[in-house]
Amino acid sequence: GAENGTSITVVGGTCADMYSDAEGRGRAMAVFMGVTTFGPTFGPIVSGFASPALGWRWSFWFGLILAGVTVIPMLLVPETFGDTILQQKARRLRKSTGDDKYRAPMDLVKTDISHILTVVLTRPIRMFYSEAIVFFSCLYLAFAYSCFYMFFQAFPLIYVRIYGFSMGQQGLTFLAVGVGATAAIAIYFFWDHMVRRAEAKKAKWIQQEEYRRLPLTCASGPFLILGCFWLGWTAREDVHWIVP
DSSP, rough: OOOHHHHHHHHHHHHHHHOHHHHHHHHHHHHHHHHTTEEEEEHHHEEEEEEHHHHHHHHHHHHHHHHHHHHHHHHHHOOOHHHHHHHHHHHHHHHOOOOOOOOOOGGSSSOOOHHHOOOITTTHHHHHHHHHHHHHHHHHHHHHHHHHHHHHHHHHHHIIISSSHHHHHHHTTHHHHHHHHHHHHHHHHHHHHHHHHHHHHTTTGGSSSSGSSSHHHHHHHHHHHHHHHHHHHHHHHTTTTTTT
């Protein structure tokens, strides 16, 4: 959970830095959020086949190897935050010219411990309680992720105990999550096409930035409940395993 939250926060900020237009930023985030499900999708497959054959420790060794490989390109990723880039440029100018007048906006921001404790660290809490869109978005995402990870606990119980799958076979059932994520990305790109058409017609609902993608959430929200109900209702021996 913690590492997932961190990655979403950091990558979201990076996308905002790299894509100034809403369309490019939205597409980048859609692809990223879809790809984040591939890790949890392939994890049970790897562990399901590796653990019986090589031992349970190899489930963690594979994760460590993958993490180690991904560190290499991460070390080559350049800074994307504009204020930090300006700060670095100002620092180079001060060093090369010996003139202390070169200052970036971030150089003027307080960085003492009291400012960090009272302003920086409390900002998310203040936004959570003072901004309705932040509050309800967090509630929605918390519920969505709860449903998502609940399936990872339910699938082994259903497919091993009810349908008699092996650990490797029940790991393969998580491919459905990857298929769903890929379909979601395609749906988002189609929605982007609808947004462009609405912009061309100067539709009233498209004028407010926060409403551009809200209809997608409103339409997809009920499917979370439908998915939970579907899984609980159909997971029994007299129903084919592919239905749940």
